[in-house]
Amino acid sequence: MANLIVRNIDEAIVLALKKRAGQHGISAEAEHRKILEQALLRLPRKPFAEVLRQIPNVGNDSDFERIQNDRASQIFD
Template sequence: MAQLIVRNLDEEVVRRLKLRAAQNGRSAEAEHRAILEAVLLERSSQSSLKQLLQSMPDVGEDTDFLLST
């Protein structure tokens, strides 16, 4: 497995990472891994905006969107 070193982090970011890790019952390193995996791996399985819009039901009338004068 590869290693990643992150330098020059704001102290507030580190504090929040440690707090989040404690809330989730894991180390800061494990929490860091979980965040990276959630953002970089899991999101790729989500639908695209186009797919989301296409899945919306066809309701209402086009005239609902006309500007009244």
């Protein structure tokens, strides 16, 4: 594993990091690693609207209508 040194960090950021680490019950260093991992390695989530736009057009709604007939009613009754 590599080491990373970050210099000239504003004191407010350091305090916020320590506070957040304390809320999670971990060290500031562990919290720093966690933040870096989340920011750099995790795949960004796509907005739901974008996912819907990627669904292929496979037909009209009428192509998938459920048709109720007497024979089907007799089989499942």
